[in-house]
Each structure stands twice: as structure tokens, then as C-alpha cells.
Amino acid sequence: MAIRPHTNHGEVIDEALNVAEERSRTYRRTLDFRSVYPSEYALAALAHFREPMPETPSHPVDVVRMLDEYGSPSTVATTGGRYFGFVIGGVLPAVLAASRLVSTWDQNAALRVMSPIVAEIEDVVLQWVREILGVPAGCEGGIVTCATTANFAALAAARQALLARIGWNVADDGMFGAPPIEVVVGEEVHASILKALNLVGFGRNRVTRVPVDGQGRMRADKFPKLKKNSLVCIQAGNVNTGAFDPAEEICRWAHESDAWVHADGAFGLWAAASPKYRHLVSGFELADSWATDAHKWPNVNYDCGIVLVREAEALRAAMTISAAYLQPGLEREPAIQTPDTSRRARAVELWAALKSLGKQGLAELIERTCKHAGRFAAGLQEAGYEILNDVVINQVLVSFGQAEVTQEVMRRVQKEGTCWCGGTVWQGKTAMRISVSSWATTEEDVERSLAAILRIARQVSG
Numbered sequence: 001m002a003i004r005p006h007t008n009h010g011e012v013i014d015e016a017l018n019v020a021e022e023r024s025r026t027y028r029r030t031l032d033f034r035s036v037y038p039s040e041y042a043l044a045a046l047a048h049f050r051e052p053m054p055e056t057p058s059h060p061v062d063v064v065r066m067l068d069e070y071g072s073p074s075t076v077a078t079t080g081g082r083y084f085g086f087v088i089g090g091v092l093p094a095v096l097a098a099s100r101l102v103s104t105w106d107q108n109a110a111l112r113v114m115s116p117i118v119a120e121i122e123d124v125v126l127q128w129v130r131e132i133l134g135v136p137a138g139c140e141g142g143i144v145t146c147a148t149t150a151n152f153a154a155l156a157a158a159r160q161a162l163l164a165r166i167g168w169n170v171a172d173d174g175m176f177g178a179p180p181i182e183v184v185v186g187e188e189v190h191a192s193i194l195k196a197l198n199l200v201g202f203g204r205n206r207v208t209r210v211p212v213d214g215q216g217r218m219r220a221d222k223f224p225k226l227k228k229n230s231l232v233c234i235q236a237g238n239v240n241t242g243a244f245d246p247a248e249e250i251c252r253w254a255h256e257s258d259a260w261v262h263a264d265g266a267f268g269l270w271a272a273a274s275p276k277y278r279h280l281v282s283g284f285e286l287a288d289s290w291a292t293d294a295h296k297w298p299n300v301n302y303d304c305g306i307v308l309v310r311e312a313e314a315l316r317a318a319m320t321i322s323a324a325y326l327q328p329g330l331e332r333e334p335a336i337q338t339p340d341t342s343r344r345a346r347a348v349e350l351w352a353a354l355k356s357l358g359k360q361g362l363a364e365l366i367e368r369t370c371k372h373a374g375r376f377a378a379g380l381q382e383a384g385y386e387i388l389n390d391v392v393i394n395q396v397l398v399s400f401g402q403a404e405v406t407q408e409v410m411r412r413v414q415k416e417g418t419c420w421c422g423g424t425v426w427q428g429k430t431a432m433r434i435s436v437s438s439w440a441t442t443e444e445d446v447e448r449s450l451a452a453i454l455r456i457a458r459q460v461s462g
């Protein structure tokens, strides 16, 4: 079958969409009954994909069937209620449904003229996000793939502004011979900041590391003296403990010397959506730039990150593809705020999430997942296991004893399949990390998972 626009191509598309739709529904309905991580049996079927590029075309329906038959069982059930690895959100119903429409539209979100609807929604949703996160209204933003890219874009804007202050235009003249920038991070900085520092030419190692406390918070009293071209990276929500840096103190200290403060709040910034947890992000509104993810706590589909920058011109100067776009008075163009130019319309799914939740629904999602995390911590502690962090939001670190014991419990939990939790080393101590980030997690999911973890832990410690 040749893939050409012919008289019945509409029928072929309808048939393929029906098959995809039907199989998607079955996938979703059966998610609760399968192992969260794929079985050995499922993984073995991946061999079917290892074929040379086919010489002849395949019918779209057959393509979808093959993908579902051999592919779906080897997905990790992150959209179900019992995945607690890394910091991974599920996908909200409105988001999943909207993403079907977005795929059908197949808009290029780079420029307003390429898609008026997407540019409009991006304007609206960025305003909503600024409001939810408590970021000042005049700040400019962009929608990117992830928090790593958002960190990168923000640091590129910071580099532009900080070097401009001392008479260097980095967009035009590059980093060769540029005056040095002093970069300050915490001992528990997220690896994505180090990657972003590498990408902007500052280097992973050319940083001053500020000591942290037992929760990973930067010690404001241990800060070095800063200059007007210093760059300070702070964190809202440590990936292990969920802890927040003392933003207000740090921002006030940094701004005395006119330094730039960047806040990495990949998931933690969303605590601002809840009246109960909002106090944790107090002071972060004083930063100069922010990076966050919508595919983590807000349960938008992959991928969706957000960058926000107080000095709109710095972000645009760093990201523009052509000076022509920088003329004042023109409407905001999505592509000149981000590293990529052509891209999918991920703002629409973010909009669908926030539209469907409303402020109340988002607050409820944040509070519910934190409550579930609290229940995990309490249940594990009651059984005699050590919780290594203050459970302030949705992250729990548990030790089952010696490093080897914790690793063995983790390995067996992952294999047993009721739930999935990953591991980490927290300030020298091996831990299993439980992150409750999905809207889909129910109390029953938590109890079932907790029971499985405790049963396995007892078996391991004999």
C-alpha cells in the first residue's frame, strides 16, 4: 500500500485513528492490573522491533497494531496510580483528550502567523502560570521541553544581562575573551543546573558551592561576597527532600550587589498553588528567573517545561533568531523566547490542565499528593524504618538499614510490580525515594503500595 493522498485516504486515517483510540482505551483500562514496571516476558517482545528499515510500506493500522501489541506492555505504567519513581506526573484526563486534538492540528508553535490559536493560548497560559507561581506580571516566559532546557534558557538570559552590565554583548561576541562571571550554587544543586552551566559556557566545575543543611537547603549565612555580575542558583524543592532554599534572605543579599538569582523550581514552585503550602515558596518571587516543569506536579503530558525571566529583553536577546523580531510594539512571538524554533504546541495541553483543574483543583492535587507522601512516611516509620527527610511536600526518603538492605528492598519492590520507587544517596546514606506526583494516585493505591513495600522489607530483613 502506497502512502499517497488518494481518494480514500480519509477512510484510512479514520480506521487508523479508531484502532489507536480503541487500543488506547484498553491500555488505560488494564493499567491497574499489570505490573508497574514491564515483565521479563513483555521486554522479550521488544525483539520484534529489531528489524531493518522495511523496503515496502505498511498499512497505518498495522503500524499502530504492532506498536500496541509489542510496545504497550513494555511501557512503564507512569499514568497509573502507583508509580513513585523520580518526580513523574501522570496525565490529566483533559490533557490526554486535548493532546489528541493537538496532534490532529499538528501546529507549528514557533510564530503567531503559523498558528494564531496556539500563540493566543500560550499568552493566556503564561499569564495564568505567572499568577499561580506568584511571579511578577511583567516577566517574560517561554514554553520548552523540560526544566533542564528551562534552566538553560534562563541561564542564557542571565548571561546576556550580566555581561551586558559590564559592556559585553555575548549574543554577538560570544564567550571568547568575555569577562568572568562568578557562579554560586548549593552543595545539593540539581544536576540539570550543572548541565545548563556547561551549555552556556560557564562550566560545571567553575562554581562556588555554598554549604547546605541536613535537608539540602543553602545556608544563607555561608554565602560568599557577591559582585554585580554574580549568578546565584537557588532551588524550590530539592529532588530528594523537597526542601526549599531560604529564597528571601538569599535574594535580598544578592540584590544588594545587583547579582542575578535564578530559581530552579522544577516541581517545588507549584507548592505556590496551595494556600496550605504557599509559605514554602515565599521569597522566590524576588528571583530574576525561574524554571519549572508542567510534566511533573501539574500532570501535563510529556514534555512541558516553562522558563520565566524578569528582564524580558534579556531572554529575547538571548533567544532571538533575528534582530528583526526584537522591534518594540510587535506582538509576542513564541519562538523568540526559547532555544527551539519549530516545535509542537505544548502550551495547549498545559492550558487544558489548568483550565480543567482551576485554582481549586490544582491546590487539591498538590495537597492530596503531599498527604499521600505523609501517609507513606508515617506507615514506614511506624514499622520501624528510618525516614531521612522532613516530609514537607511530596518527597519521602526511607532507609531500611544498611545500604545493601535498602538496595535489595528496592530491587524487589521494583520487580514485584505493585508499585515502582527509585533510589538515591542522600548525604552519604542510601535511600529509597518515594515521590507522589500523580493526580491518579488514590488512598487505596497508597495502602496497597505501602503494604507491598512493608511485606518485602520484612522478608529482606528476615
Ligand SMILES: *Cc1c(COP(=O)(O)O)cnc(C)c1O
Binding pocket: 087, 145, 146, 147, 148, 149, 190, 192, 193, 235, 237, 238, 239, 264, 265, 266, 267, 293, 305
Ligand atoms: C526534575 C528536576 C529537574 C530536571 O527536570 P527535567 O524536566 O527532567 O529536565 C531540574 N531541577 C529539579 C529540582 C528537578 O526536580
